[in-house]
Amino acid sequence: MSMEKIVKLAKRRGFFWPSSDIYNPIAGFWHYGPVGLMLKKKIEDAWRKMFVKDEGFYEVEGTNIMPEAVFVASGHVKGFSDPLVQCEKCKSLHRADKLVEKQAGISIPEHSSLERFNEIIKKKKITCPNCGGKLRKTKFFNMMFKLRTGATEEGEVAYLRPETCQVIFVDFLNVYRTMRAKLPFGIVQIGRSFRNEISPRQTLLRQREFTQAEAEIFFNKESIDFSRFDEVKNYKLNIQMVKDKKPKKITAKEAVEKGLVELKIIAYYLAKLQQFINSLGIPLDAIRLREHTKDERPFYAKQAFDCDIKTTEGWIEVAANHYRTDYDLKCHMKASGKDLSIVENGNKIVPHVWEISEGIDRTLFLVMMHCFREDKERGWNWFVFPPKIAPYAVAVMPHMKKEKLPEKAKEVYESIKNCVDTFYDESGSIGKRYARADEIGIPFCITIDYDTLKDNSVTLRNRDTTKQIRVKIKELPNVLWSLVHTGESFEKFSKETK
Numbered sequence: 001m002s003m004e005k006i007v008k009l010a011k012r013r014g015f016f017w018p019s020s021d022i023y024n025p026i027a028g029f030w031h032y033g034p035v036g037l038m039l040k041k042k043i044e045d046a047w048r049k050m051f052v053k054d055e056g057f058y059e060v061e062g063t064n065i066m067p068e069a070v071f072v073a074s075g076h077v078k079g080f081s082d083p084l085v086q087c088e089k090c091k092s093l094h095r096a097d098k099l100v101e102k103q104a105g106i107s108i109p110e111h112s113s114l115e116r117f118n119e120i121i122k123k124k125k126i127t128c129p130n131c132g133g134k135l136r137k138t139k140f141f142n143m144m145f146k147l148r149t150g151a152t153e154e155g156e157v158a159y160l161r162p163e164t165c166q167v168i169f170v171d172f173l174n175v176y177r178t179m180r181a182k183l184p185f186g187i188v189q190i191g192r193s194f195r196n197e198i199s200p201r202q203t204l205l206r207q208r209e210f211t212q213a214e215a216e217i218f219f220n221k222e223s224i225d226f227s228r229f230d231e232v233k234n235y236k237l238n239i240q241m242v243k244d245k246k247p248k249k250i251t252a253k254e255a256v257e258k259g260l261v262e263l264k265i266i267a268y269y270l271a272k273l274q275q276f277i278n279s280l281g282i283p284l285d286a287i288r289l290r291e292h293t294k295d296e297r298p299f300y301a302k303q304a305f306d307c308d309i310k311t312t313e314g315w316i317e318v319a320a321n322h323y324r325t326d327y328d329l330k331c332h333m334k335a336s337g338k339d340l341s342i343v344e345n346g347n348k349i350v351p352h353v354w355e356i357s358e359g360i361d362r363t364l365f366l367v368m369m370h371c372f373r374e375d376k377e378r379g380w381n382w383f384v385f386p387p388k389i390a391p392y393a394v395a396v397m398p399h400m401k402k403e404k405l406p407e408k409a410k411e412v413y414e415s416i417k418n419c420v421d422t423f424y425d426e427s428g429s430i431g432k433r434y435a436r437a438d439e440i441g442i443p444f445c446i447t448i449d450y451d452t453l454k455d456n457s458v459t460l461r462n463r464d465t466t467k468q469i470r471v472k473i474k475e476l477p478n479v480l481w482s483l484v485h486t487g488e489s490f491e492k493f494s495k496e497t498k
């Protein structure tokens with residue numbers, strides 16, 4: 001399934017479309033429609049369940065606009081830049097690192113010096129990809145959106161945050177104190193981030209406004225004995241170290257013992273992340289945890305892994321994982337003059353941090369790619385979303401629009417709508433309605449027929465197998481809850497209801 005096809009389909013079925021598309025949309029901004037937003041919220045909820053419910057982390061919600069001082073301290077004002085070249089002739093702008101890679105086959109990190117870019121562009125005679133024109137000197141372009149607060153020109157300078165995690169670092173002490181937290185603990189946030197990308201892509205993969213889910217896990221490096229590691233020690237990671245050409249399967253225990261990962265806590269959260277991505281309908285073989293080379297990771301990061309998903313167009317990163325040490329807290333301590341250290345067992349320490357930073361929109365897009373099924377036999381294409389993230393869990397439809405069937409169907413709808421997300425549909429033939437439900441990936445359909453009026457049972461259809469079983473109306477809330485939230489198999493109920 002190509003990316004363009006998904007984008008077209010997404011608009012037709014109410015998932016997402018370009019922002020403000022009755023005007024000329026600006027590249028890199030997208031709106032979610034009703035179906036896509038439900039899918040997005042479910043993915044966020046699944047992420048939240050993993051960290052807030054299962055891990056007991058603390059969730060915060062900070063502002064999108066933050067003072068300049070935060071980003072001076074974090075290094076973004078100085079360093080959050082892309083190398084940019086402009087064509088002398090047609091004035092088009094290009095990322096210098098991407099051009100060099102494309103035209104000369106040389107891969108150089110985006111944070112290399114301007115001299116290095118200019119030197120290679122001159123030596124390899126790199127020209128404008130649009131018109132072949134000569135290129136001006138490379139400049140660094142800061143990707144943050146800058147603004148001023150207040151009505152006057154002299155208002156304070158602020159920025160739209162380019163990542164959600166700075167909220168977590170500046171709130172670290174507030175959360176630690178108010179929640180009486182004990183190391184190791186995590187603070188998480190799901191929210192919008194903003195980056196003025198030079199060349200946003202025509203999909204959700206590189207946007208200028210996007211949703212991030214970030215977890216910062218604070219721990220004491222000296223005293224950490226991470227006993228929860230035992231839960232995942234035999235779980236196999238698809239890990240690709242710098243020296244490897246492709247990912248290999250290795251247990252979390254081996255990864256720690258062989259020194260592939262620095263700490264148990266890192267192996268644990270890599271395993272959790274891989275399990276999470278897998279639970280969204282991405283097959284294990286399409287997931288890898290790729291170690292960053294030294295050039296790729298920031299100087300303070302001791303180790304970093306991308307979590308990538310395989311697509312028809314190669315591996316695409318959905319989450320970045322960094323061992324950030326105590327770098328961020330120390331930067332904010334220095335810049336703000338506030339002491340962000342804490343006392344543990346009589347020792348004053350600044351905790352170390354393992355960061356998991358996931359792009360929600362990217363994840364959603366790649367889930368759509370992997371869950372798409374082209375089906376000649378069925379006669380329509382459909383999505384095989386796992387029930388826990390499907391936009392709607394169930395569709396309710398009267399077999400025909402007559403003789404009290406719609407009234408009964410609405411009664412059924414009312415009885416389950418607070419239990420799982422329910423879609424009501426009574427227009428068109430039953431085949432068309434099944435198609436419509438499959439096309440947006442609704443895993444179960446309930447049909448109300450003449451037998452329902454007699455015995456108060458309904459037909460429950462499984463999207464993936466098209467198998468149907470009879471279920472009593474009064475049992476529906478329990479059955480649906482189990483199918484959607486506890487991952488119970490459809491077959492179990494088919495036996496029980498026979």
Ligand SMILES: [Zn+2]
Pocket residue numbers: 087088089090091092128129130131132133
């Ligand atoms: Zn040009």
